Amino acid sequence: MIINLVILLGFQLLGEVTSRGLNLSLPGPVIGMAALFAVCVIWPRVATHIAPTTTVLLAHLSLLFVPAGVGVVGHLDTFGADGPALGLAIIGSTIAAISIGALTFVGLMRLTSGHDD
Amino acid sequence: MTEFAEIWTYLSADPLLWLTLTLAAYGIGDALFHASGRRPYINPVLIAVALLAVLLRITGTSYGTYFEGAQFVHFILGPATVALAVPLHANLHHIRQTAIPLIGALIAGSLAAMISAVAIGAALGLDQATLLALIPKSATAPVALGVSEAIGGSPSLTAVFVITTGITGAIIATPLLNLLRIKDWRARGFAVGVTSHGIGTARAFQVNETAGAFSGVGMGLNALLTALIAPLIANLLFAG
Numbered sequence: 486m487i488i489n490l491v492i493l494l495g496f497q498l499l500g501e502v503t504s505r506g507l508n509l510s511l512p513g514p515v516i517g518m519a520a521l522f523a524v525c526v527i528w529p530r531v532a533t534h535i536a537p538t539t540t541v542l543l544a545h546l547s548l549l550f551v552p553a554g555v556g557v558v559g560h561l562d563t564f565g566a567d568g569p570a571l572g573l574a575i576i577g578s579t580i581a582a583i584s585i586g587a588l589t590f591v592g593l594m595r596l597t598s599g600h601d602d
Numbered sequence: 603m604t605e606f607a608e609i610w611t612y613l614s615a616d617p618l619l620w621l622t623l624t625l626a627a628y629g630i631g632d633a634l635f636h637a638s639g640r641r642p643y644i645n646p647v648l649i650a651v652a653l654l655a656v657l658l659r660i661t662g663t664s665y666g667t668y669f670e671g672a673q674f675v676h677f678i679l680g681p682a683t684v685a686l687a688v689p690l691h692a693n694l695h696h697i698r699q700t701a702i703p704l705i706g707a708l709i710a711g712s713l714a715a716m717i718s719a720v721a722i723g724a725a726l727g728l729d730q731a732t733l734l735a736l737i738p739k740s741a742t743a744p745v746a747l748g749v750s751e752a753i754g755g756s757p758s759l760t761a762v763f764v765i766t767t768g769i770t771g772a773i774i775a776t777p778l779l780n781l782l783r784i785k786d787w788r789a790r791g792f793a794v795g796v797t798s799h800g801i802g803t804a805r806a807f808q809v810n811e812t813a814g815a816f817s818g819v820g821m822g823l824n825a826l827l828t829a830l831i832a833p834l835i836a837n838l839l840f841a842g
Binding site: 490514521545571 | 624625627628646647648650651654655658659665668669672673675676678679680681682683684685686687688689690691692694700702703704706707708710711712714715716718719720722723726727728732736739740742743744745747748749751752753756757758759761762763764765766767770771774775778779782784786788789790792793794796797798800801820825826829830833
């Protein structure tokens with residue numbers, strides 16, 4: 486358990502140092518995730534070892550963005566004035582992204598497998 | 603009465619109170635979500651945020667004071683983001699089997715999400731700060747918040763956009779994909795994960811196991827892609 490936490494925090498630290506050191510706009514934890522993914526591909530045993538800890542962490546992932554979400558109290562006037570525009574932007578872009586993503590997937594499946602379903 | 607005032611003075615200066623209330627509010631939201639039969643629009647995060655916002659208002663507590671307690675929860679976002687590598691690795695065989703469709707759909711879906719949101723928002727007159735906060739909304743929350751901060755958006759606004767995008771996707775995915783006559787569970791799940799991250803993935807698992815697995819892959823890959831290209835899109839659109 487402790488070693489698993491050290492691994493996760495260590496990769497985050499590595500990511501933060503890389504992000505700041507190289508002045509990247511990529512968040513440190515994302516670099517940490519990519520690095521840990523690469524390590525898991527090379528040594529699958531690492532993934533097996535930390536899986537119990539990551540499962541617990543990820544089981545309540547949505548709890549972790551409550552504190553940031555509450556920050557919305559400072560933006561309530563934005564929602565009052567821009568509510569309809571924001572609603573349309575979110576609904577419109579969600580429809581566009583799901584449709585385009587799924588159609589691209591199906592199109593490329595047909596191209597690469599060479600048969601229709 | 604004086605006693606209560608004294609206790610309140612102690613509590614309001616201590617991180618314990620708001621840390622406890624953050625967990626309690628989420629617990630209530632989670633219980634309602636389960637009681638509703640896991641309906642996507644009964645979202646535990648939105649319920650918790652609303653409850654806490656009302657509490658802050660009633661008690662006259664500033665967000666700064668609240669965050670002193672809540673920061674312990676907020677901190678775990680970092681290691682949790684790193685932990686997303688493990689489920690992504692667990693689905694490596696899916697990624698290898700359908701690499702070309704996955705990469706194509708990832709790029710198309712991710713770009714469509716970012717560009718269409720900004721285009722619609724700009725056409726309807728949203729200001730630049732709000733548009734920046736909209737860009738990373740399809741990425742999973744911990745990544746989206748980090749990206750929003752990095753490109754000069756407001757992480758709080760992004761947090762709300764991420765959740766509403768997740769809920770929207772979870773609700774419209776099934777009727778929309780039926781309308782488009784897409785029957786491949788891999789395509790359906792993947793597109794939902796790319797667009798609506800964890801909330802969409804939870805929904806996809808309710809509908810179909812394969813769709814759920816591919817949705818998880820979509821969520822993980824789009825977290826990486828959004829972090830890579832959102833700064834470029836922000837630069838391109840708002841080069842000042």
